[in-house]
Amino acid sequence: MNVIETSGLGKRYHQTWALRECTLAIPAGHVAALVGPNGAGKTTLLNLAVGLATPTAGVVTVLGGLPAGSPAALDGIAFVAQDAPLYKNLSVADMLHLTGNLNRRFDHGYAQERLADLGIPLKRKAGKLSGGQQAQLALTLALGRRPRLLVLDEPLANLDPLARHDFMAMVLAAAAEDGMSVVLSSHVLTELERVADYLILVSGGRVQVADEVDGLLARHRVLTGPAAEADRIAQRLSVVHARRAEAQAHLLVRTSGPADPVPPGWEAHRVSVEELVLAYLREPGAAALPGPARTQQAQPTEVSR
């Protein structure tokens, strides 16, 4: 099952396309990271998936084919928007009450237990909580709906390192316990390697990479060797990004797997998620598609226009 599936999805605000020709499928059972520069279309894509915006072009379905924004889809998805919006003048208890009444399903026992674990007092006004606690309250309200898919837009942006750790720990523990899928957008690259096992890279409103992290790392490597031979290598291997000095060159290449032979005289190194993401972001023309099997239609062949 795919938790989010899009085909030719586009969104235009006035004259500007925030997202265009976006075709991807995110399979269930993953913590998927949506990565890209500011203005790449990440928030737009998430808003379309959770039903907060309607597409200008194309289709988006969730949780195995449910139309985004339909009542059935809304029941299965919880969304925490950027900056964890809360009613600052309501107490924590009132926020629980409100969320319970606004949703068809809400597990009060679960939510209260979480808040007790976190040491968040029920009587305190939401606006008086620390930034980390506000994020945890917003997350608790989302998890209290016991969603099958949790969508988080830049959840870590304004949190200090300890709050970031505790927030992600709570998300991942919920995923481990209930088999909940997670899709989150972020540009905190260093934390992604540990957290995400599926990567979607969006830039300029288009999808550049969409695949499982393990597979991506296994199929990319950095080759270091004499700059004079770099061009010859580039003819045989698919180079995503090259860094050259006078004598030495580093080529981030896509291979068919770890068993691919290393050219004589060159050294091969493992790539990190961060290195991989940066290489693709520097080369908007490069793409590592397709992702997983798609149910709606054939896979896109090219990302170039």
Place this chain on the structure above:
Amino acid sequence: MPPEGQRGPGSPIEFRLDAASGVPTYLQLVQQVEHALRLGYLKPGDQLPKVRDVVASLAINPNTVLKAYRELETKGLAAGRPGQGTFIEATLSQVALPELATLHRSLLGWLASADVAGLDEDGIVALFSSALRDFFDRRGGHRDSRGGASAGTEGVA
């Protein structure tokens, strides 16, 4: 505050991550279990930390922990018990603790003489690794019979 370091009875060990090591996270977990087995922190019948607890304390992807535990099962070191968790099945510490302590002491003696001879830490590591390689090459076989990192490509028919 979330439970950290006070998880009650359960596993005798706790994982930590070294972000700077460059070793994939799942492999770090596998290596830490092997290390704990060699040093006697873990013995057959002991429970490994529950997936949820590892995830909650390290903030890592649950699939990473599952992958590490699968790898340990494949190596025959651990086995999952449905509804309970993953438990140690075999042991790696071929040497009893007192003997380990003796070996440790004689190694310290060797290190002291290397230090006197003027070798720095990197030099000692390089010398030790090369001697280790020679030793196992001469014995003709793997450094690790369980299929971990093999000593080298030569000598393995």
